[in-house]
Amino acid sequence: MAEEIMINERIKNQILRSLASGSKTFWEIVNRQDGTLKELYQTLNKLIKDNIIKRDGEKFYLNNQTSLKFYPDPRCEHCRGGIEIKGEYQKIFETYKNIVKNRPLPSIEYDQGFISAEDAMRRAIFMYERGDIENKAVFILGDDDLVSIAIGLLGVSRKITVLEIDKRLTDFINDVSKEYNLNIKTITHDVLDSFPKKEMNKYDTFLTDPVETLEGFILFTYRCMQALKKRNSAGYFGLTHIEANLEKWYHIQKFILSTGMVITDIIRDFSYYPEDENQWVENYNHYLINKKLKIGIPNTNWFRSSFFRVEAYDKIKLKKHPRLKSTYKLYVDDEAWCTVENKNWK
Amino acid sequence: MAEEIMINERIKNQILRSLASGSKTFWEIVNRQDGTLKELYQTLNKLIKDNIIKRDGEKFYLNNQTSLKFYPDPRCEHCRGGIEIKGEYQKIFETYKNIVKNRPLPSIEYDQGFISAEDAMRRAIFMYERGDIENKAVFILGDDDLVSIAIGLLGVSRKITVLEIDKRLTDFINDVSKEYNLNIKTITHDVLDSFPKKEMNKYDTFLTDPVETLEGFILFTYRCMQALKKRNSAGYFGLTHIEANLEKWYHIQKFILSTGMVITDIIRDFSYYPEDENQWVENYNHYLINKKLKIGIPNTNWFRSSFFRVEAYDKIKLKKHPRLKSTYKLYVDDEAWCTVENKNWK
Structure with missing residues (x-):
């Protein structure tokens, strides 16, 4: 044979x-x-x-001259461990920075907080480097980080869809997408609601930056996997050590493997959440850590996350997901020491 | 309470x-x-x-001046993703390079091949950065990479033990350890034999660079876990994409999680295997990939691996390991396309 x-x-x-x-x-x-x-x-x-x-x-x-748009090797020349924004990427990054200047500020109602423009660009470039956005359909669940725009600017994806609860963000992304011709589709949608049928099994790649309760984290990645179509699909997400101990990491990894996806990359401290730009100084009065230790306002960016890549080595197997109704449980657990509890959460 | x-x-x-x-x-x-x-x-x-x-x-x-030896933040200033050898690390690296100039060359009998001096130093520094060698007992299984010496030169470990089959290597490490006062203990031992009782559950941290058959890989990491003592113990190992597809990665990760260890870091392309220094040009005539495609001698370093860190979030649970007797099965499987089959393997 x-x-x-x-x-x-x-x-x-x-x-x-x-x-x-x-x-x-x-x-x-x-x-x-x-x-x-x-x-x-x-x-x-x-x-x-x-x-x-x-x-x-x-x-x-x-054999033939290609019409393929291609970018240079973005691996850091100094340590090879991360992504350096240089050459052609630099030009795109300048445009990106200009665009996100007018972004919506984080809303505590949705426990938002965005990564730096630089780190958002790095996420997009890393996904490109791995071959996960070129000619691919990309699904993003929750995008206060605005990585959809960075991916859009690279101009190599077949399709980009953002599912996001916050209308301020979907409006902003729509405006930018129209102005820069990025072809990003947005859907205003709550992750607690069932996954939109029309988007099921339509995507090659997902990206999300989930909440960090165990139930919330699994719900976000579960929804993302519902969007994926097949073998060799890939996914990306952020996870911190700051509000997630290793036992939680363990259960998250168990869940990932149970679906038939493999973890291929975990880059520590890949994404920082800049204090100045998030303008959330007021929040510090409400954090449990500050109530316990009275340590004032940060003099440095400290909140950061590891960036995961996962890939389906085989068909994705999803068991039925139990319905989660409580917004409070979505956002709060025993480790949420820098989360502002919101009166609207039930 | x-x-x-x-x-x-x-x-x-x-x-x-x-x-x-x-x-x-x-x-x-x-x-x-x-x-x-x-x-x-x-x-x-x-x-x-x-x-x-x-x-x-x-x-x-x-409160008191510390006698603690401490090193600066080694994270790469350009991308934060990897380790940069700079400042005080640079001096140690110079010494290290000098030492390894006279290293034993790889033996195909044990399917050896070492990572570059730079990448060995980076492994040691990354382990230090994570807090896994300072005041810790470090166990290394197989050390043709000579990372034990890099760790020894940092001078912060409580104990370093190398278990290694190749007497040329244990002799070399012993000589260096004596000359530089590194206090490395070596044990000449075959991984196929049962784990030495005296070393069981005595270590905080392991490091290994296993063979890449599934059975072989699990045997190496299993032996390393036998050396570990408790909760929060950590382990490090290299794994390639070159001789291990994602299905193999999947089974390896399943095994890791089954022991109660969590994967905390996977840094892609962390370690390169330098062609020149390994002096293995002769091997290329025997590689399956070269037989199939006749692509000659490499003009670049291409063999590389991802570096994993794992940590026990709880007690380590090890089931009894089935005895593996075949050296051939240890080294060869369907993906070993750049392994030289040795006539001594049975």
Whole structure:
């Protein structure tokens, strides 16, 4: 029986992108993609058979000039651990910073708080680097971080949808999307309500920055997985150590694995929540930590999260999710020491 | 009932280290430690009660001058995602580079291949940053990477033990340890043999760079967990995408969680295996990938791995491990496309 040819779309995109900047040896190609040697071999062979790639001795090259938009390697030159915003990314970042200057401020009603513009841009670039937004349908649940706009500005996604409870945000994203022609669709929707049927199993990639109660966290990622369609779909989310101890991390990871998704990346302190821009000084009077220790207003950005990437190694298996009705339980647990309890939560 | 005071030794060390360079606000302390606000609060309160730390308004400081050896924040200033070797680390790194110049070359009999000196140093510094080697007993299973020496040179561990099959390596480490007074203990031992009773449950931290068959990988990490003693113990290991597909990652992660350990960090491409220094050009004739695709000798470093950190959120639970006898099965599976099969493997 002939060897079954498995084509991994993500790896295919990573190969094409790498060759778009000129011919490469096999080893240079390996270095810029995420598959095993076996997967790479199969994908490369298929691309050669389909005449998309040609070979001249040790060099592989694109058969036709590509119309593919591609960006340079964003890995940090100093430590390789993170993402550096440089070159072409820098120009996009300038536009992004200009846009988010007029963003809505965080609402305590939805326990909001956004990451810095720089870290939002880094999230988008990291997702690009992994091959998860190029030609992909991207689903974002809750976007006070406005990463949808950063992804939109990269201009390589097939589709971007934001599901968000806060009309101030969906309005803002719609306006920006229209002005910059980003083609982002928004849906004003509460995560506690059932997932919109029309969006089910329609997306390749999700992004969310969930609340950090265990029930809330699982609800957010569950909803996101409802949006995904198949094998090799990927997801991204932030999780802190500040309001989530390792036991909570454990249960979250158990849940992730139970769906057939694997954790491929956890980058510590990837995203900082800037004090100045969030303008939430007033909140500090209400935090439990400040009531206990009276430690005043921060003189540094300290709230930060790890950035997770997960990928479906097989079909996603979701059990029925128990209905969660309480907004209070969504936002508050024993570790929520820097959350402002809101009178509207029930 | 009075609130139970939980002291986390790792967080305690991170606090003391942060204050060793001068007084700090609460928010500056949070920023340099890994616990929740609740854990930090409890640990800080205990240190104040024990008169180790004092407070003056918003600043916390050490009550007595510390004899604690402490190093600066090694996080990369450009992207925060990885480790930068700078300042005091740079001096240690120079010594380290000098030492490893005369290292034993990789033996294909044990499927060896070492990471670059720079990346070995980065591993040691990252483990230090996380609070896992300061005053800790460190257990290393297999050390052709010679990270034991990098950790030894930092000079903050209570104990370092290397379990290693290759006598050339244990001899080399012993000589260096004696010359530089690093106090590293080595045990020449085959991972297929039962774990030495005397070393069971004696360590706080493990490090290993396992083979990448599923059975082999689990055996290596299982042995390492046998060395660990309790809650909050931590472990580190490398895992590639190159010889391990996501299904294998999935089963590895299932195993990790089944022991009660949580994955806290996965840093992609943290460690590169330098072609020149490993001097393994000859091997390329034997790799399956080269037989299939005839792609010659690499013109770049391409073999690399993600670096994992895991931590026990509770007691470690290990089921009895089935005995694995075959060296062949330890080293070879369907994905080992750049492994040289050895005639001694059975």
